[in-house]
Amino acid sequence: MKKNSFPETIIDALSIDCLIFGFKKNELDILLVQHGEGISKGKWALPGGWIRYNESTDDAAGRLLSDLTGVSNIYLEQLRSFGTVDRYPDKRVITIAYYALVKPENYTLLPGFTAADAQWFKISEVPELPYDHRTILDAGLSYLKHKVRHEPIGFNLLPKKFTLLQLQELYEAILDQKLDKPNFRRKLMKMNLLEPLKEKQTAVSHRAAGLYRFDKKIYDKLTEKGFTFEL
């Protein structure tokens, strides 16, 4: 194919916007950046950018994400594109939205970003967003809510080792409903999806819970045999 001679050249009718979700203190968070210029100056918005001629859209989203967090092995998937005529002022831009799930280990932003540039917000405290970013966020939230029940992606929001209660509280936050502890526990355990570690919680002022790990290899093996994750 004809390669563009300036690989940094971008496709100007098409952008990427990222929904970067995190989970801490039993709250779902989202990472926003502050715009330095343009009519949305000073407003918090979804981090985004442009696609270069020599990178796939997936790569472009990955690059933007790693520019913010410095990490590249983060769960990242396309949501869908948003293409109404008037979504962006001044010129026609269609955007492809991606969503990412970030573990607490990767919560720190790349040095160079200050709290004035990029910041985690609780979902319930997201400020007014420019363009159609609120629409994109709502679409992402509702997709997350659905997806988390049919695929084991929630683990990407927890540390590598976690307790069953942490997992339950994650689900309660995303699905926005209380769950019964013994029943939740039993359901998960019956799936044979979680690998129980020989470790326990430390530094807690109550009986320490056992730690578990999610192993994608186990999940893939079960899936081959016809297992489907449902919660």
Place this chain on the structure above:
Amino acid sequence: MKKNSFPETIIDALSIDCLIFGFKKNELDILLVQHGEGISKGKWALPGGWIRYNESTDDAAGRLLSDLTGVSNIYLEQLRSFGTVDRYPDKRVITIAYYALVKPENYTLLPGFTAADAQWFKISEVPELPYDHRTILDAGLSYLKHKVRHEPIGFNLLPKKFTLLQLQELYEAILDQKLDKPNFRRKLMKMNLLEPLKEKQTAVSHRAAGLYRFDKKIYDKLTEKGFTFEL
């Protein structure tokens, strides 16, 4: 916003491709068109086209669909975009894939199309497709398989009035598995989603089955009350 002075101008780095599904004779079908020019000349491919500056991507997909079928009230939704660097030869083009579900009533193609231009293919008999169209088709099929179990969209592939067996056979074709007749029937009926008509099948060489209709208003009302379709 700055309007483009030539509304027919298209965005040249971005295209639309449509997965148009149909269902007949217990087989899932897809509509393909034959390319008249370019390196894919003579090959059957997904119908597609370009997005104009003054239309949303949804509208562009609707326009392409109605150009083929002459009908505009067809179930149509975005799948997702495909944006690898090399997916299209000669220049960088990212495509947004849409999928549509077509009722038998709308199976006839618009006059002007001959069998040489556009044609329904059984899913199991789709020829080799150009570019990444096979990837797009597979993504659409797997999404359809998932979606049909969680939302009542299958009805868009059946005539307005249908029997329970027709519905069951539709599900069997999409999910690729046999289902138990009495159990399938009971499950559907318990949802109170299907409106039984006072009519029966005609011109069948066996006991005529009752006809049913899917009413989106009923579904919306149930959904408000917390009902979720699951099969």
Place this chain on the structure above:
DNA sequence: TACCTTGTAGTCAAATTTACTATAAGTTCG
């Protein structure tokens, strides 16, 4: 040691699923 808090096991009725059997209502063929 008493008393919190959270972890983990177990119980049991209700609801749902699964795998069937049975019967009804038409058609077709001899």
Place this chain on the structure above:
DNA sequence: CGAACTTATAGTAAATTTGACTACAAGGTA
């Protein structure tokens, strides 16, 4: 006409899953 056939529709019963609980264990704190 009636036996054979096909599909429709109703029903049944065991097995499994869900939902709402109770009970007890294992720490830590005062």
